[in-house]
Each structure stands twice: as structure tokens, then as C-alpha cells.
Amino acid sequence: MANEVCLRTLDLERPWLLEQYQSRGGYEILKKVLTEKTPPDEIIEEVKKSGLRGRGGAGFPTGLKWSFISRNAPGQKFVVCNSDEGEPGTFKDRDIIRYNPHQLIEGMILAGYAIGATRGYNYIRGEFWEPYERFEHALEEARKAGYLGENLLGSGFDFELHSHLGAGAYICGEETALLESVEGKKGQPRYKPPFPAHFGLYGCPTITNNTESLASIPMILEKGGEWFSDIGVKNSGGSKLFSISGNINNPGVFEIPMGTPFSKLLEMAGGMKDGRKIKAVIPGGSSAPVIPGDQMMELTMDYDAIAGAGSMLGSGAVVVLDDTNCMVKVLDRMSYFYHEESCGQCTPCREGTGWLYRVVHRIETGQGRQEDLDLLDDVAGKISGKTICALGDAAAMPVQGMLRHFRDEFQYHIDHKRCMVGAG
Amino acid sequence: MSTSVVKDVTELFNPEVRAEIDRWVAKYPPEWKQSAVMAALRIVQDDNGGWLTTDLMNDVAAYLDMPAIAVYEVATFYSMYELKPVGKHKVCVCTNVSCMINNADTIVEHLEKRLGITFGEVTEDGKFSLKEVECLGACGGAPMMQVGKQYYENLTPEIVDAILEGLE
Numbered sequence: 001m002a003n004e005v006c007l008r009t010l011d012l013e014r015p016w017l018l019e020q021y022q023s024r025g026g027y028e029i030l031k032k033v034l035t036e037k038t039p040p041d042e043i044i045e046e047v048k049k050s051g052l053r054g055r056g057g058a059g060f061p062t063g064l065k066w067s068f069i070s071r072n073a074p075g076q077k078f079v080v081c082n083s084d085e086g087e088p089g090t091f092k093d094r095d096i097i098r099y100n101p102h103q104l105i106e107g108m109i110l111a112g113y114a115i116g117a118t119r120g121y122n123y124i125r126g127e128f129w130e131p132y133e134r135f136e137h138a139l140e141e142a143r144k145a146g147y148l149g150e151n152l153l154g155s156g157f158d159f160e161l162h163s164h165l166g167a168g169a170y171i172c173g174e175e176t177a178l179l180e181s182v183e184g185k186k187g188q189p190r191y192k193p194p195f196p197a198h199f200g201l202y203g204c205p206t207i208t209n210n211t212e213s214l215a216s217i218p219m220i221l222e223k224g225g226e227w228f229s230d231i232g233v234k235n236s237g238g239s240k241l242f243s244i245s246g247n248i249n250n251p252g253v254f255e256i257p258m259g260t261p262f263s264k265l266l267e268m269a270g271g272m273k274d275g276r277k278i279k280a281v282i283p284g285g286s287s288a289p290v291i292p293g294d295q296m297m298e299l300t301m302d303y304d305a306i307a308g309a310g311s312m313l314g315s316g317a318v319v320v321l322d323d324t325n326c327m328v329k330v331l332d333r334m335s336y337f338y339h340e341e342s343c344g345q346c347t348p349c350r351e352g353t354g355w356l357y358r359v360v361h362r363i364e365t366g367q368g369r370q371e372d373l374d375l376l377d378d379v380a381g382k383i384s385g386k387t388i389c390a391l392g393d394a395a396a397m398p399v400q401g402m403l404r405h406f407r408d409e410f411q412y413h414i415d416h417k418r419c420m421v422g423a424g
Numbered sequence: 425m426s427t428s429v430v431k432d433v434t435e436l437f438n439p440e441v442r443a444e445i446d447r448w449v450a451k452y453p454p455e456w457k458q459s460a461v462m463a464a465l466r467i468v469q470d471d472n473g474g475w476l477t478t479d480l481m482n483d484v485a486a487y488l489d490m491p492a493i494a495v496y497e498v499a500t501f502y503s504m505y506e507l508k509p510v511g512k513h514k515v516c517v518c519t520n521v522s523c524m525i526n527n528a529d530t531i532v533e534h535l536e537k538r539l540g541i542t543f544g545e546v547t548e549d550g551k552f553s554l555k556e557v558e559c560l561g562a563c564g565g566a567p568m569m570q571v572g573k574q575y576y577e578n579l580t581p582e583i584v585d586a587i588l589e590g591l592e
Contacts, residue, residue, distance in 0.1 A: 076453075088520045088559035121451075126466070126504050127560050129573035162451040167462050168503030170558065184458035185494070186501040202456060245522040245563035252564045286521055286559075319522055319563070333524050337558055343501075 004231065005239050006096050006103065006215045007255045016134050018141040021102040027147060029222040030106050033113060034155035040071060043114040047217065049225030051237020056082055056173065056210030057285060057315040058390075059303055068197035069115040069205050077117035078206040079108050081214050082178055083124045083131075086170040087285035088337060089317030092241035093211035095253045097124065097131035100215065101138035107217035109147065109159050115207055118158045122211075123178050126167040135163050170341035174389045175208040177343065188345045189389035210315075212241055232258030236302035236313075244269045246320035247276060258302040265301060266320065276322040280405070284314025286334050287394035289401025290327070311401065326421045327406040328413050331398060332357075332364040338395030349392035352383040356399055363410060366417035373403060373410055436483045441471050445487065457488045461498050464488060465505055474514055475506040503557070511546045511553035513591050515539075516570040519556055522563035531567050532556075534581040538588065552588070 009015035009024050021027070033043070048063030069077060081104065085093040096104060108120045124132045139161060142148045150158045164182050166172050172181045176190035179201045200206020216238065220228045229237035236258035242265055245251040249270025256265065262281070272278055278293035283301075289311040291299070299305045306313045321330065339353040356379055359372050380396035387393070403410065412420040437445070445464045452459035464484045469476050481499055485492040499505045506514075515535060519528045536542050539552050546553040562568045565577025569584075576587055 085561045086559060089522055089563055090559075091561045091563050094561050125561065126462075126502070127557075127570060127575075130575065164451070164459075165463060165466070166502070167466060167498075167505060168557075169501060181462070182459055183456065184461040184488075184490075184498065186497050202453060243563060245566055246525055251522075251566070282521070317563070319525075321525060325525055330521060330525070333519070333521055337520060340558060 002239075003255045005219045005228070005255060006100060006212055006241060007253070008219070009100050009103070015099050016101055016138060018102055018138070018145060021100070025222070026102055026218075027106055027145075029218050030109055030147065031153060033110065033221070034153050034157060037155070040114045040116065043110065043221060046221055046225040047114075050216075050220045050228040051225075051232065051235070052213060052216055052220060052228065053237070053303065054210055055212035055216070055240065055315065057087060057287070057312075059313065062209060062213050065197070065209070066111070066115055066207055068195065069117075069207060071116035073205065076119065076202070076204045077115060078201045078204055079111045079115065079117045079120035079214075080175075080179065080182070080201060080206055080208040081108055081120065081122040081211055082173060082175065082208055083122055083128070083211045084166050084173040084178060085125060085128075085211070085315075086173045087287065087315050087317055088334070089243060089245060089282060089285050089319045090315040091243045091245070092253045092316065094128060094131050096211050096215050096241070097128070097135050101135045102142065103218055104135075104211060104215040105138055105142050105147070105161060107214035108161055109152070110217050110221060111207065111209065111214060112159045113157060115205075117205075117207075118160065120159065120161040121182055121201070122161065122163045123172070123182060124163050124165055125172075126165050132163060132165060139163070169343075170337075171343045171389070171391060174391065177389065178208060179206065186343070188343045189391075191388055233300070233302050233304075235304050240301070240313075240316050242301060242316045242318055244318040244320065246318075247273045247322035247325070248320050249273050256301070259300045259305075262299050262301055262318075263297050265318065266297075269320075272320070272322055276324065278320060279323040279325060280321045280327070282317075282319040282321070282398075283309075284312045285317040286319070286337065287390075287397055288312045288314045289397050290321075290405060291401075292405050293321075310404070324421060326419045327402055327409045328360065328364045328419070331402045332360045334398050335360045335395070338391065342391060342395070346387040346389075346392065348383045348386040349395065352379055352392065353395045355379045356383075356395060360399070363413050366413070368410075368414035368417075370414060372414060373407065377403060433487050436487050437468065438471070441467055442487075449488070458490050458494070461488055461490065461495060462502070465495070465499055469505060473512070474510040475508060509546060509550075510555075512551050513571050514553050514555060516555045516557040516560075518558070518560050518562075518566070518568050518570075520559040522559070523566040523568060526566040528567040530581065531569065531579050531584060534584055538585070551591075 052062045053059040172187040177187040181187040196206045281296040335357040339357040380399045383392040448460040448463035485495040568577045
């Protein structure tokens with residue numbers, strides 16, 4: 001069972017067109033909800049029942065998030081879609097927007113209906129020009145068909161939706177940084193509370209969901225929460241898009257049930273390139289602690305299994321590393337990334353990410369000192385949990401994961417001033 | 425009290441740029457013109473050969489009724505804004521993990537050799553500039569780069585040559 005939810009139109013020619021989406025029943029559930037005036041609470045209940053958890057990486061239950069909004073409170077409310085896909089290794093939302101933009105639009109309208117919002121924005125990362133143009137075209141089609149605008153299909157419900165383009169900042173994937181960015185500011189995360197459900201975009205109640213989460217909504221409502229939940233496993237309802245890349249033959253996006261064995265996913269992705277041995281896997285984007293290859297081959301792709309191995313499913317971005325890779329070099333590059341992308345607001349992250357990078361980098365370049373591994377543990381521990389947003393943790397976790405599983409490689413680098421891999 | 429002449433904002437920029445900025449302003453609540461600042465900076469930057477001058481940023485501030493400092497903050501925070509001249513074609517190469525383990529360094533070396541520049545530099549004829557970027561969300565096509573608005577994936581030195589030769 002694959003491509004049942006977000007990628008269900010992928011086999012069609014030019015699947016991004018309205019007529020193609022409608023040929024698979026697209027917008028039917030929206031029509032049904034609007035004409036039958038389905039009570040919004042029923043919709044939220046169905047989403048809760050589906051077990052859908054935030055697909056951007058945090059894994060927070062989507063239905064629960066929606067229920068935090070006081071629908072009947074006066075004033076504007078907003079639905080914001082987070083298409084700022086930037087977690088290294090992740091490239092699934094790009095495909096949803098490129099190939100199935102209407103399902104995302106339909107999901108956003110339904111979300112608006114459920115929480116009582118009449119306006120929405122889709123925050124698309126600035127580099128995604130092609131997906132942005134696809135999305136704009138789909139918005140035009142939807143507007144002409146009467147799915148966007150005032151009094152949708154005579155229901156009395158209004159919904160207007162626009163895209164907002166980012167301009168290059170990983171931190172804007174953090175929901176409150178994203179809201180700041182829509183407001184035309186630097187993308188620096190806000191203190192929470194207040195949470196966006198009470199004080200979000202322009203100070204109004206707002207829900208922010210990932211592209212994949214919102215694009216899953218129409219199928220959940222059409223086929224039922226239970227149908228979706230049953231695709232997956234306990235605590236991990238539904239199917240999920242996995243972006244798999246690295247040293248493999250057939251990298252790409254695969255929409256498969258939660259709980260699918262990693263070995264099966266690797267097989268779908270063509271197996272290891274050049275018949276090499278799997279060394280390690282970063283299972284959920286570069287923030288997720290690394291898991292040794294042998295251990296990974298025994299795991300299933302769901303929240304509990306990956307968490308049980310000391311890592312996280314995150315955005316479902318799977319980076320597969322073969323045995324030619326030096327883990328010091330890999331961590332060096334990842335630590336540079338977090339240092340580069342720290343927004344600079346919190347001292348532990350702004351300074352700590354620089355420390356982590358400089359220490360890993362000196363080990364990589366043969367300047368490592370004996371005390372450096374303890375120093376890395378110490379610095380990582382002093383960033384974790386001490387910052388406004390999760391970027392600090394995201395920088396610390398890969399360091400901790402690498403030292404947990406590949407400490408000997410780092411020690412070898414310090415002792416011999418060169419790489420253990422291919423050191424023969 | 426300032427005696428400086430306040431610019432007539434309706435005279436700022438050329439009509440196409442103004443119309444495009446206005447299209448973005450219309451997406452947001454009327455009291456939130458500032459929301460269009462990211463789009464305005466991009467539009468103005470594109471119209472100015474790919475980079476922003478202080479004058480242009482000041483004009484954006486005036487047009488959107490924002491303090492100039494608030495515009496500078498945005499322009500310096502996001503990586504896609506350029507505050508120095510860039511080449512006609514800005515070649516952005518991803519070197520993050522998935523690209524790195526798929527030989528992004530070979531692509532970088534090839535580009536540097538062919539263009540005779542390194543990251544952050546512009547070729548003498550002003551045609552190309554080279555920039556290192558973080559993950560662009562196309563890891564399935566690693567190694568990859570972006571030139572202008574276009575993504576190029578599954579790169580080899582030969583493919584890079586063909587792409588560069590195809591650019592005016």
C-alpha cells in the first residue's frame with residue numbers, strides 16, 4: 001500500500017491541474033462539508049481519531065492543536081501552512097506542492113472551516129520558485145471554481161488563501177518565527193506562552209500546520225479518521241511521506257504506512273549504492289540523532305520505534321550513510337549548518353552552536369585535543385532545553401548521537417590526526 | 425523637526441515593480457503593509473541585477489511606511505538578499521549532508537576551476553557568481569545547485585558544463 005493520501009494523484013498526467021484532481025474526487029469532501037454544514041467539532045473529532053501527528057517534525061497531534069482555538073471568539077483567525085521545508089534531508093513538501101497543490105488547498109479550506117478562520121497563508125520557502133508558481137496557478141484555478149473567495153458554493157463560509165514566500169532562513173520553519181516572517185520581520189521565534197492558538201499571526205488566533213499534515217485532511221474526512229489511523233500503527237496513525245537520500249540507488253519520496261520496516265523502505269529506494277555496507281542512518285532530518293546501520297535494519301518507521309532507539313522520526317527525512325563516510329566529517333558539516341542558521345536570539349544557541357562547530361571542525365582537521373569529546377558533551381548539554389525554540393536542541397542532538405555511537409571514530413581522529421575510514 | 429524633502433512614494437520604482445509590490449501588499453490586512461517587505465525586497469533586488477543598495481532599501485521602507493532599520497533587519501537576516509553585487513547568474517551550490525556524501529565537493533571544485541572564482545566572488549565579466557547554500561530541499565537529486573530560480577539536480581561536472589554553456 002503506497003501513495004494513498006498525499007501522493008494519490010501522482011500516477012496521473014499533469015496531476016497538479018484542477019481537472020485531474022477532480023477526476024479523483026478532489027473537492028468532493030469540501031462540497032459535502034459546505035452543503036451539509038457539518039458541525040466543525042465533528043471535523044476536529046475525526047482528525048483526532050485519525051491519529052494524524054504534525055508531519056513537519058514535532059509530531060504534535062493535529063486534531064488536538066485545532067481544538068485549542070476558541071472558534072466562537074470574535075475577530076479574525078488564521079490558518080497558516082508551513083511549507084518552509086528546510087530540515088536537511090527533507091524534500092517531501094516540495095513534491096506535494098508540485099504534484100498535488102489542490103489537495104493542500106482543500107485541506108487548508110477545511111482547516112479554516114473547522115477552526116472558524118476565513119484567511120490563510122501558505123509560507124513557501126523562497127528557493128522553491130517552481131512549487132510556488134504551481135501553487136499560485138492552483139490558487140487561480142480554485143478561485144475560478146468558487147472554492148476560494150466569499151460565500152463558498154453558497155454556504156455563507158468565506159475563505160481566502162495566499163502564498164507568502166520566504167527568503168532563506170531555516171529558523172522560519174519554527175512556527176512562531178514563521179509568523180514573525182509573515183509579519184515582515186526577522187524570523188526570530190517568540191516566547192511561548194502565549195501560544196499561536198491564542199496569539200498568532202497579527203496577534204490573532206492561528207493554527208500552523210505542515211504541508212503534509214494539511215494535505216492529509218481531505219482524505220481523512222472523506223474516508224474517516226479510523227481508515228487513516230488503521231493504515232499505520234499504534235501512536236503513529238496513517239501513512240507518511242519519507243524523503244530518503246544518501247548513498248542509495250533510488251533516492252526519492254515514498255508515501256508508505258507508518259510502521260513499515262526500514263529495510264523495506266531501503267529496498268524501495270533501490271538499496272545501497274555500489275553494493276556498499278550500510279553504516280548509519282539519520283532517520284528524521286539532520287536534527288535527529290544518528291542510528292547505527294545494523295540497529296536501523298531492525299527498526300520500523302514510526303514514532304515509537306525510532307524514539308525507542310534514542311532518535312526521532314522528525315520530518316521523515318532519512319539520510320542513509322555507507323561505510324565510506326567519516327562520521328567526523330558528517331558531523332562537521334551538520335554543526336556548521338546549525339551555527340549558520342541560529343537566529344542569534346538566545347545566548348546558549350548563538351554561542352553554543354559556534355562552540356560545537358569549532359570543536360568538531362578542529363577534530364576533523366587534525367587539531368583535536370584530548371579533552372574535546374568531553375567538552376562537546378558538556379556544551380551540547382548546556383544548550384539543550386535552554387533556548388526559546390528547538391533549534392538549540394536540534395544542534396545538540398546530532399552531536400550527542402554521534403558521540404554515543406561513533407565515539408571511537410572521533411577519538412581516532414584526535415589520536416591520529418586523520419580519519420579512521422580508509423585509514424589502512 | 426526635519427526639513428528634508430519627503431519623497432512622493434507613488435513616484436518610487438518603475439511602474440512594473442510598483443505593480444508587483446502592490447500585488448503583494450494586497451494579500452495582507454491593510455494595516456500590515458509591512459508583511460510585503462520580503463516580497464518587495466526580492467522584486468526590487470531582481471530589478472537591480474540581483475542585489476540591494478541602501479537607497480533601494482530606504483525606498484522600500486518609504487513605500488511600505490516602515491522604519492528603514494526594520495527593512496535593513498530583514499535584508500540582512502535572510503540569506504537570499506544580496507548586499508553586494510552578484511553575477512548575472514547566481515550559482516548556489518548545496519554542500520549540506522546529502523549533497524556532501526554525493527560528491528558536492530567535486531561539483532564545487534569544478535565550478536571554482538571553470539569560473540576562476542570561489543564562494544562569494546563574481547567573475548570578471550560579471551556573468552557568474554558562486555555561493556554556498558544550505559539544504560535546498562532537493563536531496564533526492566543530490567548533488568544539486570540553483571541558478572536563478574531554477575533547480576538543477578543529479579549533477580556531474582559534465583552536466584554543470586552543459587548548464588553553464590546554456591546560460592546567456
